[in-house]
Amino acid sequence: MNAILTIALKDLKLLARDKAGFFWVLLFPILMAVFFGAISSGGSGNRAAMPIAVVDKDGSPYARAFLSELKKSEALRVREADLDSARLLVRRGQLVAYVALWPGAGRSFGFGGDSAMIELGLDPSRRAEAGYLRGLVTAATFSTMRGQFSTGGSGREMIRQSLATLQTDLTRSPEERRRAAGVLNNLERFMVSLDSTEGAGDTTGAAATTAAGAGGPRIKVIDIAEEENGPRNAYEITFPSSVMWALIGVCMSFAISIVHERIRGTFLRLRLAPISRSQVLAGKGLAAFLAALGAATLLLVLAAVVFNVRITNPPALAVALVAAAFCFTGLMMLISVFGRTHSAVAGAGWAVLLVMSMTGGGMIPLIAMPAWMQSVSNFSLVKWGVLAVEGAIWRGFSAQEMAVPVGILLAAGVVGFAVGARALAGSEG
Amino acid sequence: MPAIEVRNLKKSYGATVAVDGISFEVERGECFGLLGPNGAGKSTTIHCVVGALRPDSGEVRLDGEADPTRPSVRAKIGVAPQPIALYEDLTAEENLEFFGKLYNLGADVRKTRIEMALEFSGLAARRKDRVSTYSGGMQRRLNLVSGILHDPPVILLDEPTVGVDPQSRNLIFDNIESLKRLGRTIVYTTHYMEEAQRLCDRVAIIDRGKILALDTVEGLLRAHGGPPTVQVEFARKPAALEDLGGEWEENTLRVRTERPMEVLGRIAGMGDAFQHVSIERADLEAVFLHLTGKKLRD
Numbered sequence A: 001m002n003a004i005l006t007i008a009l010k011d012l013k014l015l016a017r018d019k020a021g022f023f024w025v026l027l028f029p030i031l032m033a034v035f036f037g038a039i040s041s042g043g044s045g046n047r048a049a050m051p052i053a054v055v056d057k058d059g060s061p062y063a064r065a066f067l068s069e070l071k072k073s074e075a076l077r078v079r080e081a082d083l084d085s086a087r088l089l090v091r092r093g094q095l096v097a098y099v100a101l102w103p104g105a106g107r108s109f110g111f112g113g114d115s116a117m118i119e120l121g122l123d124p125s126r127r128a129e130a131g132y133l134r135g136l137v138t139a140a141t142f143s144t145m146r147g148q149f150s151t152g153g154s155g156r157e158m159i160r161q162s163l164a165t166l167q168t169d170l171t172r173s174p175e176e177r178r179r180a181a182g183v184l185n186n187l188e189r190f191m192v193s194l195d196s197t198e199g200a201g202d203t204t205g206a207a208a209t210t211a212a213g214a215g216g217p218r219i220k221v222i223d224i225a226e227e228e229n230g231p232r233n234a235y236e237i238t239f240p241s242s243v244m245w246a247l248i249g250v251c252m253s254f255a256i257s258i259v260h261e262r263i264r265g266t267f268l269r270l271r272l273a274p275i276s277r278s279q280v281l282a283g284k285g286l287a288a289f290l291a292a293l294g295a296a297t298l299l300l301v302l303a304a305v306v307f308n309v310r311i312t313n314p315p316a317l318a319v320a321l322v323a324a325a326f327c328f329t330g331l332m333m334l335i336s337v338f339g340r341t342h343s344a345v346a347g348a349g350w351a352v353l354l355v356m357s358m359t360g361g362g363m364i365p366l367i368a369m370p371a372w373m374q375s376v377s378n379f380s381l382v383k384w385g386v387l388a389v390e391g392a393i394w395r396g397f398s399a400q401e402m403a404v405p406v407g408i409l410l411a412a413g414v415v416g417f418a419v420g421a422r423a424l425a426g427s428e429g
Numbered sequence B: 001m002p003a004i005e006v007r008n009l010k011k012s013y014g015a016t017v018a019v020d021g022i023s024f025e026v027e028r029g030e031c032f033g034l035l036g037p038n039g040a041g042k043s044t045t046i047h048c049v050v051g052a053l054r055p056d057s058g059e060v061r062l063d064g065e066a067d068p069t070r071p072s073v074r075a076k077i078g079v080a081p082q083p084i085a086l087y088e089d090l091t092a093e094e095n096l097e098f099f100g101k102l103y104n105l106g107a108d109v110r111k112t113r114i115e116m117a118l119e120f121s122g123l124a125a126r127r128k129d130r131v132s133t134y135s136g137g138m139q140r141r142l143n144l145v146s147g148i149l150h151d152p153p154v155i156l157l158d159e160p161t162v163g164v165d166p167q168s169r170n171l172i173f174d175n176i177e178s179l180k181r182l183g184r185t186i187v188y189t190t191h192y193m194e195e196a197q198r199l200c201d202r203v204a205i206i207d208r209g210k211i212l213a214l215d216t217v218e219g220l221l222r223a224h225g226g227p228p229t230v231q232v233e234f235a236r237k238p239a240a241l242e243d244l245g246g247e248w249e250e251n252t253l254r255v256r257t258e259r260p261m262e263v264l265g266r267i268a269g270m271g272d273a274f275q276h277v278s279i280e281r282a283d284l285e286a287v288f289l290h291l292t293g294k295k296l297r298d
Helices: A002-017 A019-041 A061-072 A083-091 A124-150 A154-168 A174-196 A205-213 A235-264 A266-272 A277-306 A314-335 A342-360 A371-379 A381-393 A399-427 B042-049 B092-102 B107-120 B136-147 B166-181 B193-199 B217-225 B260-269 B284-292
Strands: A050-056 A076-080 A097-101 A118-122 A219-223 B004-013 B016-026 B031-035 B057-062 B077-080 B154-158 B185-190 B202-207 B210-216 B229-234 B247-249 B252-256 B274-280
Touching: A002 A019, A002 A235, A002 A277, A002 B092, A019 A235, A019 A277, A050 A061, A050 A083, A050 A124, A061 A076, A061 A097, A061 A124, A083 A097, A083 A118, A097 A124, A118 A124, A124 A219, A154 A174, A235 A266, A235 A277, A235 A314, A235 A342, A235 A381, A266 A277, A266 B077, A277 A314, A277 A399, A314 A342, A314 A381, A314 A399, A342 A371, A342 A381, A381 A399, B004 B042, B016 B042, B016 B057, B016 B210, B031 B042, B031 B193, B042 B057, B042 B154, B042 B185, B077 B136, B092 B107, B092 B136, B107 B136, B136 B154, B136 B166, B166 B185, B166 B193, B185 B193, B193 B284, B202 B217, B202 B284, B210 B217, B210 B284, B217 B284, B229 B260, B260 B274
Parallel strands: A050 A076, A050 A097, A118 A219, B031 B185, B031 B202, B077 B154, B154 B185
Antiparallel strands: A097 A118, B004 B016, B004 B057, B202 B210, B229 B252, B229 B274, B247 B252
8 A cells, every 4th residue: 555655646746837737727727617607697789689489378379479479579589389398498408498387478568466477587607688588578578568568458457447346346455556557557657658658669678677677577587407496697607617628637637648558668667666566557557547536626615615516416526526536547447548649649549538528518518418429428428527536516416326337436446447457457568 | 596587598589590599608706798789689689588579489587587687686686778767857866765765665775776886877866857868878877777776786788888988987897897896797798809808708600590609718719719810011112021911001011920929020130110119919809700700890
């Protein structure tokens, strides 16, 4: 054990003194996480039309008018769907969101009293667009309501009917009836004010937001990835990916260091010491594992402290990080025998890991991938690493759900280490 | 019992035969040289002897043990590999500390040995500097002492002076002679015949994976070196010396003879003015030329 620790500590010291290696292992992943987190969190300016679905559970003329209003927006590409389909499409990343109008939305013009009549189901990875989308929905609500009132038809008639019904509704207390009548009278006055400003301009998102601020429609916003358990901010998406970048950095640094040792002759010196080959390999593996675990932990501590990333299940996260670090340690051993020179190993290693990263959520968040790409990503260890970490951070995985990615990571680590160690032994003649 | 026994060792890389049936023994306390050009099979032989390479066939015994990969056997061997096998981003002291720990030296012993190694190699003043800042010669010296930090009785040095300046080379020679005086068994590979001639008690001349001759330096010279050469450079080429034989190159005559003084006497008696006279004894270069028909550095 002493020899293993001696080799591991030596390798960690060398890594700490290797400025380029240190950059790829720690600084680059942080930059990635912060950069992509920032651009996903902020976001303004020109956008492509957002694909959304409208779910009409109300079926009233108001609902149809609302749908028509949304379709007018150049910022949206609207389709109609039932609720299950809409949720599925958002979950798969094919839609940014859906807007559902619940039964009764037409009677209350979307305001709904104590309960929300409009539900906005959002892809959590597109949280940057949430405010904008909500503004568009609010604008459409007001615009529809204005249309209903300004035609002098159904809107005013509805208020009159409601006031008459209220007068005779003995199921409500006098106080309740007084407050409800006040709301309806205010609404009628609001309608009159709309008449007086007709033609003064169109209803923009900003105007709608102002109106909403003075008592706008109640819109319930939910994240669709895990319903109420979705990521709270973009950094909860970007930091799991950045952990994978750190592991990739460690993997490549140590794979290249093994080639370097073989070329320089230090590996021969290790082999000639009175220790077994397995101790030498275990020492290298332990160093890579500790570096990977350390870098991942540092990143997540930074994420939690500075970027408000929740760690909802710390024990599960510890298991996920150990499994991911172990997996990439095994991968490191395998990649180290991809060639006999630095350039061969670096070229082949980065090629494999970049493809894994691209398809596995290291670049594009898993949650934003189309269905076919999510199927492809099953072959990427980066995907299982991201999933395990996200499972412990915000996906709220049960132990059973965690077992799948963790098991795959551990198995891949064992296979990678065994095959790499065997090939390394074979290549030494 | 010899310190090292090698019997009919063979090792190939694909179709290339690197070592082709080599046999030799190295006695305890002996400095044994493997002299041959680059690619002759010297390093492969060393790697097979220490168990870094598995031979295709043949037998190696170190201190009577047949398996050189056993930790107990490895502890008795010190190796300075041909490449500079050091960690460049560590200091000399950190490199030695690391190798000392690998050889399981206790803290006190390790400290003492590191001090000795740094003094031995002349690197004590640069002990805290990273190896990457050292000259080639300094790295070679550290490479040597890193292999013998655990004070092994058997030391294998694979081309330990390649690419070093004359000052460092002399320091390395001094180090090796010190080790000889301490009774260590040394196997020394080189393609510099001067080094083999200066340091080795016995030399095996190796080419294309085979040992062509093995003897003491004197024995090799006697058997394969040929007679000394008398070389005389005249002011003008005289006409009356044709019967001495030898070869002319402009005004210089070279005569290979078992009786150099007699030849010199005859030349002096003829009264022709000469500018330079020398008698050159055969060396290992001549032995190699005689055995292979080519020069060592071809």
